[in-house]
Each structure stands twice: as C-alpha cells, then as structure tokens.
Amino acid sequence: xxxxxxxxxxxxxxxxxxxxxxxxxxxxxFGLPAHFRVDAAALxxxxxxxxxxxxxxRFAGAGDAQKRLALQASARANEAYRTLRDPVARAEYLLSLxxxxxxxDTDTRLSVAFLTRQLERREAADEASDAHDARALAALIDDxxxxxxxxxxxxxxxxxxxxxxxxxxxxxxxxLVKLADGLDALRATQAGQ
Amino acid sequence: xxxxRISEPDAAPLPHATRRAVGIDLGTTNSLVATVRDGSAVVxxxxxxxxxxxxxVRYGERAVDVGxxxxxxxxxxxxxxxxxxxxxxxxxxxxxxxxxxxAYRFIAGEGIVRIATRDxxxxxxxxxxxxxxxxxxxxxxxxxxxxEAAVVTVPAYFDDAQRQATKxxxxxxxxPVLRLLxxxxxxxxxxxxxxxxxxxxAVYDLGGGTFDISILRLxxxxxxxxxxxxxxxxxxxxxxxxxxxxxxEAANLPPLSPPAARSLMAKAREAKEMLTLxxxxxxxxxxxxxxxxxxxxxxxxFADITRTLVAKTLAPVxxxxxxxxLTPADIKGVVLVGGATRMPQIRRAVGEFFGQAPLTNLDPxxxxxxxxxxxxxxxxxxxxxxxxxxxxVIPLSLGIETMGGLVEKIVPRNSTIPVVRAQEFTxxxxxxxxxxxxxxxxxxxxxxxxxxxxxxxxxxxxxxxAGAARIRVSFDVxxxxxxxxxAREQTTGVEASVVVKPSYGLTDAEIARMLEDSFAHAxxxxxxxxxxxxxxxxxxxxxxxxxxxASDAALLQADERDAIDRALNEIRPRIAGDDRAALAxxxxxxxxxxxxxxxxxxxxxxxxxxxxxxxxxxxxx
Numbered sequence: 001x002x003x004x005x006x007x008x009x010x011x012x013x014x015x016x017x018x019x020x021x022x023x024x025x026x027x028x029x030f031g032l033p034a035h036f037r038v039d040a041a042a043l044x045x046x047x048x049x050x051x052x053x054x055x056x057x058r059f060a061g062a063g064d065a066q067k068r069l070a071l072q073a074s075a076r077a078n079e080a081y082r083t084l085r086d087p088v089a090r091a092e093y094l095l096s097l098x099x100x101x102x103x104x105d106t107d108t109r110l111s112v113a114f115l116t117r118q119l120e121r122r123e124a125a126d127e128a129s130d131a132h133d134a135r136a137l138a139a140l141i142d143d144x145x146x147x148x149x150x151x152x153x154x155x156x157x158x159x160x161x162x163x164x165x166x167x168x169x170x171x172x173x174x175x176l177v178k179l180a181d182g183l184d185a186l187r188a189t190q191a192g193q
Numbered sequence: 194x195x196x197x198r199i200s201e202p203d204a205a206p207l208p209h210a211t212r213r214a215v216g217i218d219l220g221t222t223n224s225l226v227a228t229v230r231d232g233s234a235v236v237x238x239x240x241x242x243x244x245x246x247x248x249x250v251r252y253g254e255r256a257v258d259v260g261x262x263x264x265x266x267x268x269x270x271x272x273x274x275x276x277x278x279x280x281x282x283x284x285x286x287x288x289x290x291x292x293x294x295x296a297y298r299f300i301a302g303e304g305i306v307r308i309a310t311r312d313x314x315x316x317x318x319x320x321x322x323x324x325x326x327x328x329x330x331x332x333x334x335x336x337x338x339x340x341e342a343a344v345v346t347v348p349a350y351f352d353d354a355q356r357q358a359t360k361x362x363x364x365x366x367x368x369p370v371l372r373l374l375x376x377x378x379x380x381x382x383x384x385x386x387x388x389x390x391x392x393x394x395a396v397y398d399l400g401g402g403t404f405d406i407s408i409l410r411l412x413x414x415x416x417x418x419x420x421x422x423x424x425x426x427x428x429x430x431x432x433x434x435x436x437x438x439x440x441x442e443a444a445n446l447p448p449l450s451p452p453a454a455r456s457l458m459a460k461a462r463e464a465k466e467m468l469t470l471x472x473x474x475x476x477x478x479x480x481x482x483x484x485x486x487x488x489x490x491x492x493x494x495f496a497d498i499t500r501t502l503v504a505k506t507l508a509p510v511x512x513x514x515x516x517x518x519l520t521p522a523d524i525k526g527v528v529l530v531g532g533a534t535r536m537p538q539i540r541r542a543v544g545e546f547f548g549q550a551p552l553t554n555l556d557p558x559x560x561x562x563x564x565x566x567x568x569x570x571x572x573x574x575x576x577x578x579x580x581x582x583x584x585x586v587i588p589l590s591l592g593i594e595t596m597g598g599l600v601e602k603i604v605p606r607n608s609t610i611p612v613v614r615a616q617e618f619t620x621x622x623x624x625x626x627x628x629x630x631x632x633x634x635x636x637x638x639x640x641x642x643x644x645x646x647x648x649x650x651x652x653x654x655x656x657x658x659a660g661a662a663r664i665r666v667s668f669d670v671x672x673x674x675x676x677x678x679x680a681r682e683q684t685t686g687v688e689a690s691v692v693v694k695p696s697y698g699l700t701d702a703e704i705a706r707m708l709e710d711s712f713a714h715a716x717x718x719x720x721x722x723x724x725x726x727x728x729x730x731x732x733x734x735x736x737x738x739x740x741x742x743a744s745d746a747a748l749l750q751a752d753e754r755d756a757i758d759r760a761l762n763e764i765r766p767r768i769a770g771d772d773r774a775a776l777a778x779x780x781x782x783x784x785x786x787x788x789x790x791x792x793x794x795x796x797x798x799x800x801x802x803x804x805x806x807x808x809x810x811x812x813x814x
Contacts, residue, residue: 060572
C-alpha cells in the first residue's frame with residue numbers, strides 16, 4: 001500500500017532495487033516520505049542525482065541493452081519528478097497510492113453550484129478580454145488563484161492527516177488551476193504575445 | 194555575472210586511446226565541424242584555413258561540389274545548386290512558400306520534398322548528407338582516422354520529422370551519431386555555464402533559417418532546459434528576402450530570371466552584413482540588360498522593413514517564458530547565438546525585452562559546433578571525469594488522432610526527455626489483427642492544424658472478439674527527441690510488429706537503398722565501408738564491456754561471467770577478420786549476454802545515489 005518512504009533504498013540494496021522496480025512508488029524512488037508536503041530541495045537533489053546515474057548520455061557508448069535500460073530508467077525518473085513537483089499532480093498521485101482515483105466520476109462529481117460559478121468567471125474573463133480591460137482580467141485571475149491556493153492548503157491538511165475527504169477537493173483544485181492557466185493564456189493573447 | 198568557457202585543466206593523457214569525436218553544426222547557411230583537442234574545443238578548418246562550409250551542394254556535370262565551390266556556381270547553375278536544404282528537412286511540397294517555389298525544380302508529389310537535378314531527384318536528406326560527408330572527410334583528415342563519435346546539432350524547435358531527417362542524413366554520410374543535440378543547449382555548454390554560473394539563462398538563437406529560444410536553469414553542473422519555443426522557418430534568410438523585395442520595388446525592376454534573382458539575393462545578403470558595422474550599404478549590380486541596380490540601403494530602412502520579423506521572434510520568447518512560469522526579470526543572462534544575431538536591430542530588441550545587454554563574447558557562428566564537440570567528447574567516453582549533465586525537452590506536443598479528426602495529446606510540449614508514455618487501445622471488429630495510429634505533433638486540437646508525423650501500423654495482434662484485446666502502445670521519446678512506438682497485447686503478451694510510414698520522411702528501406710546507391714556512385718567499396726563501420730561498433734562494445742568488467746565483475750554470478758567471456762572470445766578474433774555478417778552476429782550476441790549485467794550495474798548506480806553516496810565516487814562505465 002502506501003510507501004512508508006525513506007528507508008526502502010537502503011533495505012533493498014543491492015539486488016534489482018533500481019528505478020525499474022515497478023513495486024517502488026515515486027516517493028520511494030527518490031527516497032522521500034510519501035507525504036503531500038515534500039521537501040522541494042531534497043526532491044530536486046534526488047532527481048538530479050538519479051539522472052546523473054541513469055541518463056542515456058552516461059551510456060552513449062554502451063551496448064543496446066544498457067542503452068534501452070538507461071532510456072527507461074531516465075524516463076521513469078522524469079515521470080516521477082514531473083508528478084511530485086506539481087502540487088495538484090502530487091495530490092492526485094497520493095490519492096492513487098491510497099487506491100483512490102481522483103478523477104473517478106462516482107463520488108467526486110463537481111457540484112452544479114461550483115461549475116456554474118466557474119462558468120460565470122470564464123464568461124467574465126472573456127468579456128474583460130474583449131473589452132481590453134486588463135485590470136479586470138488580472139483581478140479575476142488573482143481571485144481564481146487565491147481560491148485554488150486555499151483549496152490546496154486544505155488538501156495538504158486533509159492528505160497528510162490521512163483523510164479520504166481530500167478527493168473531491170483535489171478535483172476542484174485541479175479544475176481551478178486549469179481555469180487560472182487558461183485565463184493566463186487569454187491574458188497573454190490579449191497582450192499580443 | 195561573468196560567464197566563462199569551460200577551460201579544462203591540463204588533463205593527463207588518457208591511458209587508453211582517445212576516441213575520435215566531433216561536433217557538427219549543420220546550419221541553413223553554413224555548417225562546421227569541431228573537436229576537442231588538448232582539452233579545448235576547436236573548429237576544424239579546411240586546407241585554405243576556412244572554418245565555415247557554406248551549406249550549398251551543386252550537382253555538377255562530373256562531380257558533386259559542396260561548400261565554397263558550389264556557392265561560386267549558384268548564380269550560373271541555380272537549378273542544380275541547392276542552398277538552405279535545412280529548411281526543407283522533414284517537409285512536403287505544400288510547406289514550401291510560394292515565393293520559394295521557383296528556386297528549384299520541385300517534383301510534384303506527396304511526402305518528402307524532391308528536387309530534380311541533373312543527377313536525378315534529390316531529397317533534402319541526400320543534399321544534407323553531402324554536406325555532412327564533406328565535414329566528415331575534413332574531420333578524418335584532421336584527426337587521422339575515421340570519426341568514431343559524432344554529435345549533430347538540430348534547432349531546438351525541430352519536430353520529429355525534421356530530427357529524423359537530420360539523423361538519416363548523418364547515416365547516409367557514414368557518421369556514427371551518438372546524439373542529436375539542440376543548438377541552444379549546445380551553445381549553453383560552450384559558454385560553460387557551469388557551477389560558477391548558477392541561475393536561469395535564455396539562449397536566443399537566430400540562424401540562417403531557424404529561430405529557437407531556450408530557457409535553461411543551471412544548477413551544480415546540471416543544464417536543465419525549462420522550456421523551448423521557436424519557429425523552424427524563420428531566420429537570416431528572411432531578412433535577406435526583405436531586402437531583396439525592397440530592392441525590386443525601389444529600383445522598379447522587371448521580373449528576374451533565376452540567375453539574376455540569385456545574384457540579387459547575394460547582394461541583399463552582403464548589404465545586410467555590411468549594416469552590422471555601418472549605417473548604410475550600397476546595392477549596385479547589373480542583373481540583366483534591362484535590370485540595373487544602384488541603391489543605398491540605410492540601417493534605418495533596414496530596421497523598418499524587418500520590424501515584423503524581429504517581432505516574430507519575440508512572440509516565441511514570451512511563450513517560452515510563460516511555459517517556464519518566469520518573467521524577463523527572472524533571467525540572469527541572455528546568450529545570443531547564430532550569425533543573424535549580429536544584426537543591430539536584433540541586439541536592441543533582445544536587450545529591450547530582457548532589460549539587459551545580451552552576452553556575445555563567443556563567435557555566434559561557432560558556439561554551437563564547439564558545444565557539440567564538448568558533448569561528443571564526453572559521450573565518447575574521453576572525459577569521464579566531467580560531471581555535468583544535460584536535461585533537454587521535447588519542443589512540441591505529441592498526440593494521436595482520435596474520433597472526429599481531433600488530437601489527443603500523449604506527451605505535452607516541454608516534457609523532459611527521455612519520456613515514455615503508454616496508452617491502451619482495443620479492437621473495433623471481431624478477429625481484428627491490425628490497427629493504425631496516426632501520430633501528430635503540435636499544440637492545436639484538430640488534426641488538420643497539427644503536423645502529421647507518421648502512421649504506425651500495428652500488425653500481428655492475436656485475433657479476439659471486438660473489444661476484448663487490450664493493446665498497450667508505448668510511445669518512447671529518446672534523448673535525441675525521436676519518437677518510437679511499440680505495442681503489446683496485454684492478455685496474451687503478444688508483441689505487435691510496428692511498421693512506420695513517415696508522412697514527410699524516408700522509410701528504412703529507402704535509406705538502405707540510398708546507402709547502396711551512394712556506395713556504387715562514389716566507387717567506394719560498399720562492403721569494405723560496411724565492414725569498417727561494424728568494426729568500429731564492435732570495438733566500442735568490447736571496450737565498454739571490458740571496462741565494465743574491470744570495475745564491476747563482482748556483481749556477476751560465475752555462469753553470467755562465463756557467458757560474457759565466451760561472447761568476448763567470439764568477437765575478438767572476428768574484429769580482425771573480413772566476415773561482416775559473422776562480426777555483426779557476434780556483436781548482437783555480446784549485447785544479449787551483457788543485458789543482465791547492464792541492469793545490475795544500473796541498479797547499483799541508482800542504489801548508491803539513493804543511499805547518499807556522491808556520484809563522483811561512482812565507477813566510470
């Protein structure tokens with residue numbers, strides 16, 4: 001089930017304990033505890049050290065077998081890093097480690113009230129963009145980001161407290177972050193980029 | 194913050210022979226080859242001391258001319274003298290803009306562009322291969338033997354088809370390519386943005402026909418590309434073309450014949466180059482009896498007529514920053530790369546955008562080849578102690594066609610490579626044994642708005658009732674940024690065979706045929722050449738295996754060790770022999786015998802990393 005993190009690497013050395021061991025989760029891969037709150041500097045360091053060990057550039061002159069392994073191991077490290085570095089993806093991944101699908105439609109469906117509110121925001125943003133009202137657009141984006149951050153803080157509390165209720169909130173969080181990114185793109189288009 | 198070149202300490206001569214490694218910048222306008230000699234990267238000049246090879250190929254009456262010789266005949270023999278072939282790599286005729294259609298005799302048809310020459314139909318891949326061959330010969334003369342390791346650079350914004358075309362050209366030219374390296378990343382390496390220069394840098398690379406912007410973060414010897422963007426059909430050539438159009442109009446010239454047009458293009462380029470250091474440049478020529486030119490182009494006019502081109506480079510810069518979630522203020526330094534960045538209006542615009550003067554202390558024409566040489570030297574194993582690492586990204590999203598002509602993204606742009614993504618599919622009909630996947634690259638939602646890369650046909654799916662098969666398709670993007678596809682039916686474990694039909698590329702069979710043709714054509718002994726290449730490969734693998742055994746034999750069980758020793762004993766006498774097929778078989782056998790060893794060594798490396806040992810303490814492979 002949930003990785004207890006941290007110590008796995010030293011326990012399992014030396015036989016086939018590497019990046020390609022599929023029973024190892026992303027946290028174990030980097031020797032980190034499976035918590036939502038991660039030490040960003042430690043994650044980055046572990047990722048880089050791992051890439052230094054497995055990156056295909058290290059095996060450019062090696063045989064095909066070693067090259068193929070390097071590609072797979074390096075890709076695995078990239079995938080794990082990409083997931084753990086992004087807070088929303090990390091939350092979803094933690095849920096999945098607990099056997100919960102963050103995107104499951106059964107009991108996490110976003111409420112009509114929530115969706116209506118986001119639809120209204122999107123429309124307001126389009127209107128602000130059409131009217132070249134940069135200030136209104138910026139205010140809207142700030143508003144969405146603030147709400148997303150608040151949900152993120154709540155998710156952090158719930159996840160590290162082992163609460164299943166994190167799931168619907170993670171979905172809302174994902175939705176709001178996507179909305180904010182979409183509005184940022186709209187703002188950039190408007191700014192002529 | 195000062196940036197400095199990687200200056201390697203007086204390295205002790207390596208105990209074993211240094212492998213001949215080169216870095217090649219295959220440019221739109223000029224190409225060059227560099228190597229690392231006595232610890233520093235140097236460009237290899239020709240006998241006359243010229244460092245740049247114009248990327249021009251002329252299919253002449255008797256021979257193929259490359260470089261200066263070809264360029265000299267461009268105006269008199271325009272249809273057989275191909276310049277800027279890089280712009281056509283991995284492209285179809287539909288991609289060639291109307292104003293460039295008259296330049297050559299393009300052959301109508303689907304797929305990759307073909308040009309009729311007196312030597313027959315030529316693809317841009319073959320034209321590029323001639324340039325690479327010239328550079329290979331130059332390097333071999335300078336290094337005293339065959340090139341054993343090459344790194345060839347490509348624009349960061351090149352898509353899969355353009356990258357594959359470049360790799361195919363290198364194969365045709367007989368170059369052992371260890372890596373395709375992105376040009377801005379190569380420049381960053383050459384600038385030696387190492388431990389001493391930590392922070393986030395932008396590399397603005399405007400070449401003859403391509404534009405790239407890469408945002409890199411440098412931390413403790415790791416060069417991590419955060420985002421890249423660009424335009425693979427925008428470069429210095431376009432600035433020449435603006436001058437050309439301006440001259441046509443200003444001098445009220447009649448329509449020009451192809452040779453006259455080439456002459457005017459050359460004059461336009463000269464004027465552009467002159468304006469780097471002067472405020473005005475003359476354009477004087479007799480192009481034809483009724484077409485006389487006597488104009489002066491001022492720096493101001495030049496800036497005015499190219500304003501939109503400059504703006505066209507800044508839009509991708511903004512997008513790259515946005516993808517990296519950064520603002521111009523976050524950028525510690527801006528490196529200019531590519532001959533076209535000599536234009537004052539570019540330097541001004543980039544300086545204004547980032548709010549700082551760009552860095553230009555290395556020759557913008559040479560910096561990419563120098564970086565590629567440094568990387569080639571490292572990949573060849575000549576500099577094991579170099580503890581730096583490049584982490585690059587894929588520039589454009591990869592996706593597959595789904596219902597209704599829409600694209601489903603599989604690998605998003607700016608994902609760090611290598612990347613492996615799997616997707617599951619099922620069959621539509623009872624007993625279905627094949628399916629096709631249409632792979633596209635681009636950011637838009639509709640198939641029609643993205644670039645078609647290839648159709649992958651999966652064959653040999655075990656017949657089952659509709660919807661019962663579970664076909665797991667793996668999309669692997671390697672460290673060259675090249676995609677490969679493999680597929681396996683999950684319930685039976687049967688591996689499907691994958692046949693690739695590139696949309697704008699050459700099939701493996703076409704490459705093989707071109708290789709044969711080129712051997713026959715050059716009166717080169719095809720089998721001798723093939724044997725020599727297999728020998729290089731065999732020696733490489735034997736050396737790699739021996740050094741792995743020297744440091745890690747303890748990881749092996751007795752029977753595993755025996756199998757590897759047997760494979761080594763099989764291969765050694767064959768290296769000196771003449772039987773290429775037997776040698777190739779022995780290479781394959783050694784590869785197979787070392788598979789488990791490779792896995793153990795990698796695991797051990799990983800385990801050491803995770804238990805906190807410094808990577809410097811690790812063995813070298």
